[in-house]
Amino acid sequence: MSDILLEMKNITKEFPGVMALDSVSLQVKKAEIHALVGENGAGKSTLMNVLSGIYPHGTYTGEIFMDGKLCEFRDIKQSEKAGIVIIHQELALSPYLSIAENIFIGNEKAKALVIDWDKTREEALKLMKKLGLEENPNTPVNHLGVGKQQIVEIAKALAKDVKLLILDEPTAALNEKDSENLLQLLLELKKHGISSVLISHKLNEIAKVSDTITIIRDGKAIETLDVGDTPISEDRIIRGMVGREITDRFPKRKSEIGDVVFEVKNWNAWHPEDAERKMIDGVNINVRAGEVIGLVGLMGAGRTELAMSLFGKYYGKNISGQTFIDGKEVHMNSIPSAIEHGLAYVTEDRKQYGLVLIDDVRRNTTLAKLSKISRHSVIDEHEEIVHAEKFKKALSIKTPSILQLTNNLSGGNQQKVVLSKWIFTDPRILILDEPTRGIDVGAKYEIYTIINMLAAQGMACILISSEMPEVIGMSDRLYVMSEGKITAELDGKTATQEEIMRNIIQR
Known part of the structure; x- marks a missing residue:
């Protein structure tokens, strides 16, 4: 009996003027985690959209076999019936419905068109227990964090008797702890015979859990690496993705730092819906012309809340404190006012708020x-x-x-x-909130180069990033945040991840 669960042969998909996939072939074994990596636009998501029926049979050429059987999926329902479920980066959950309702949405436990709510909750509890989700099944999904919402999506997949789970950037919006929990969950599903196709730009995660890695570049499958007992280095994966060596992940910049351009003194802000919850507590920071300062901390430390409260008081209530530009106090009480004073904010969510x-x-x-x-x-x-x-x-x-x-x-x-x-x-101060989230290593390098170019032109840059190597590699100075407070100021040239974590924890 063959150990091949999925085989895609010579898949070719064209859009007007663009060859998205050029005769791509892929094999996924039973009970394995198969990583699919490549630069943005390489064709990874297109290939998975073909597999899941989003691009139906007839809109591409090539063949798909599942358990040795030829499949011609015309919609998602057909691919799900074959045991293939895709979880997109933007989760497909209904925020105001309960966990149980979301798990069985479109797959309702019903008789004669009447939903059996007792059975729905009972079956939901079984799946939740299997996945380590301890919430009440009646809890609305919008009361959960993103990490637990991901688990609800996986529970939905298990409810459909999934054989092959496709995850497109599943950890892009997760903190380190939730990311680790999700990866461990994939390893646990593997023990139960469920295969996964993992699309991710986080190469450390790919190297950690994958059995096989297929690299796609410019719509073509370049190579498939068998991890086996020998770990594949991130540099090896990068070389396949971009077709060249990237010897330095962070481009060099000669810092020519000038006078203080932007200064924040004793900045405070409370949660917009909870008057008792202080989100920003007495923050003092400054940034000079031509300087990149990093704002580093764990998820929930208050970095984004600080940025948004400074940017025209877009976030928070009862905001107090002082902001200075070139030593002169300024009052930026609206976003247009912030823009007029030369402050710009690149949001962490480009799709919802940036574009x-x-x-x-x-x-x-x-x-x-x-x-x-x-x-x-x-x-x-x-x-x-x-x-x-x-x-x-x-x-x-x-x-x-x-x-x-x-x-x-x-x-x-x-x-x-x-x-x-x-x-x-024409900003003088640019706040960049997770500017490389969800993009590949080649595109990251280009973004880093742009940041360096702006700093070289004298712009004062504030970089917020959850990736510690990134924020260390790009910053002249670092401010460490924890629970809304600045706990340390570090030299970017000598700072280490261990030192940052000490200042996050020991506060």
Whole structure:
């Protein structure tokens, strides 16, 4: 009996003017974790969308075999019936329904069109216990953290008798602890005979749990690595992904640091819905011209809340404290006011808050400061095109045209459009919140290069990142945050992960 669960043969998928997949073949064994890696736009998600029926049979060429049987999926229902379930990066949960309702949504426990709620809760509890989810099954999903919501998605898959679980960037929005729990859960499912296809840009996670690694580049399967007993190094995976060696993960920058541009004194903010919960507690920081400072801490430390409260008091209640630009106190009580004072904020969620995905690159580029390209409230479209083309070239945004919808760009190129949008406002202080989340190592390097370029031009940059090697590698100085407070200020050249963790824990 064959140990091959899935076989995809010579899959070719074209979009208008683009060869997304070029004769890609893939084999997944029974009870294995098979990683699929590649740069943004390489074709990973397209291949999985073909497999799961999102791109139905007839829209691609090639063959798919599941347990040796030829499959011609015309929709997701058919692929799920064959035991294939895909979990996307944007979770497909209904926030106001309970855990139990979400687990069986579209797969209801019903007789004669009437839902058996007792059986629904009973079966949900069995699945939750299996996955270590201890909440009440009646709990609304929007009361759970992202990590537990991921587990609910996996419970949904198990309820459909899953044989092959596809996870597209499952840990992108998770903290370190939740990421580790999810990876351990995949290993546990493997023991029960369930295979997983794991798409991730976090190469340390790939190397840790994968049995096999397939590398896709420019729509082609470049190679498949058998991990076996010999760990595959991250550098080896990167070489396959980008087709070249990246000898230094973080580009060198000669720091020419000037005077203090932005200073925050005794900054405080309370939770917008809980007046008793202090989120930011007496924060004091400063950043100089040409300097990159890192803001580092665990999930929930208050980094994003600090950034949003500074950016026009967008987050929080009862905000107090002082902000200074060039030594002069300024009051930024709205986002337009913050922009006028030269403060820009690149949000951690580019799809929800950073971009208008249904609009084109040109309009997204100029959106944050339309006054710059308008006269008497009328936009000068020629000037708008000139600026958008300038940023497309300067930031190497890979798009056929500035009239391309941003939704059609890869994650790395979407992030470059977000950066363009805020650089267009002519900021003096740029806050970057998780600027490389969910993008591949090649695109990360390009983002790092842009940050260095901005610093070299004299911009004061504040970098928030959950990846400690990234924030250490990119920063001149580091501020460590824990429970809303600054617990340490460290030199970026000498700081270590161990030193950071000590200052997070021992406060």
